[in-house]
Amino acid sequence: MAIMAPSDKQLTGLVAATFTPLTEEGEINISEIGPYVAYLTERQGVKNIFVNGTTGESLSLSVAERKILAEEWCKKAKGKMDHVTVHVGCMSLKDTQDLARHAAEIKADSIAVIAPSFFKPKNAQELRAYLKAVASVAPNLPFYYYHIPSFTGVNVLVRDLLDGIEDHISSFRGVKFSSTDLMDFGLCASLMKPNWSLIYGVDEQLLSALVLGANGAAGSTYNYVGCQFNKMLAAFEKGELIQARTIQFQLQELLDFAMKLGFDLGVNKQLMIDVSGLSLGPPRLPVMRCPPDVAASVKQKYHSVFRQ
Numbered sequence: 001m002a003i004m005a006p007s008d009k010q011l012t013g014l015v016a017a018t019f020t021p022l023t024e025e026g027e028i029n030i031s032e033i034g035p036y037v038a039y040l041t042e043r044q045g046v047k048n049i050f051v052n053g054t055t056g057e058s059l060s061l062s063v064a065e066r067k068i069l070a071e072e073w074c075k076k077a078k079g080k081m082d083h084v085t086v087h088v089g090c091m092s093l094k095d096t097q098d099l100a101r102h103a104a105e106i107k108a109d110s111i112a113v114i115a116p117s118f119f120k121p122k123n124a125q126e127l128r129a130y131l132k133a134v135a136s137v138a139p140n141l142p143f144y145y146y147h148i149p150s151f152t153g154v155n156v157l158v159r160d161l162l163d164g165i166e167d168h169i170s171s172f173r174g175v176k177f178s179s180t181d182l183m184d185f186g187l188c189a190s191l192m193k194p195n196w197s198l199i200y201g202v203d204e205q206l207l208s209a210l211v212l213g214a215n216g217a218a219g220s221t222y223n224y225v226g227c228q229f230n231k232m233l234a235a236f237e238k239g240e241l242i243q244a245r246t247i248q249f250q251l252q253e254l255l256d257f258a259m260k261l262g263f264d265l266g267v268n269k270q271l272m273i274d275v276s277g278l279s280l281g282p283p284r285l286p287v288m289r290c291p292p293d294v295a296a297s298v299k300q301k302y303h304s305v306f307r308q
């Protein structure tokens, strides 16, 4: 059994899946990361971040850019954030291992990995072998499988993956579960070990996942409505289900409105820019910038739903 580093603290609560600040020309805008960290901690009450995930456009960034970002987030989060998870998944095992090694060097608190989506693992055994090969290069870093079948097309049931996983990956610490399959999620919850975390990633139905046993939540909307979700978590913990449901319904109302107008990363990033005032720039092609009329109506909806 590997001896875990002192950074092996359990991941719980809200985790903001960060957007990547880009300049208007599409280059990394590193100078926005310090203000971004301050905005999350001070205005949203969010103390955990998930860097270079789907929201962070990781698969549209080069490995070199991802290293620069991960390094800067870790630097700026030091002493301010409780936990920095770096997503290291790429299409190639070698690139993924490279990023996993790098995350260990820069002292990230944990890593998460999606399944590759071109040549896909076909079953739990193949997925486990892939994850083991990644974890083996950073054996002291807490390791999470990141399940996001809507993007990867890898529909291996997570409960099958969990079967005996610690015999293969001693640093395994849980799952970031971004699927709407609540039966698979519930079965994972029933298999959880005390030092694992089950982090849910579909913000619009977080409350259902909390009922089933989620330890926390990682998502894009916690960047700009984290303060509301923290109220929902507090209400849930106190057993005030009606209050928790009211907040969940508010977010559903906002996203339902945005989805009808074509909610995607471009719209999501623009919403974050409008709410936070940070200069996060456009998304990277092929994702398009949010059209101004869509941005204006989603922003108006945000203010009407979350009237302070």
Ligand SMILES: CC(=O)N[C@@H]([C@@H](O)[C@H](O)[C@H](O)CO)[C@@H](O)CC(=O)C(=O)O
Binding pocket: 017, 018, 050, 052, 053, 054, 055, 056, 150, 178, 201, 202, 203, 204, 218, 219, 220, 221, 255, 268
């Ligand atoms: C598919 C997707 O983008 N899911 C988001 C959610 O936060 C999502 O934007 C939200 O639930 C609205 O659908 C997160 O799970 C993604 C995430 O955590 C990441 O950056 O990897």
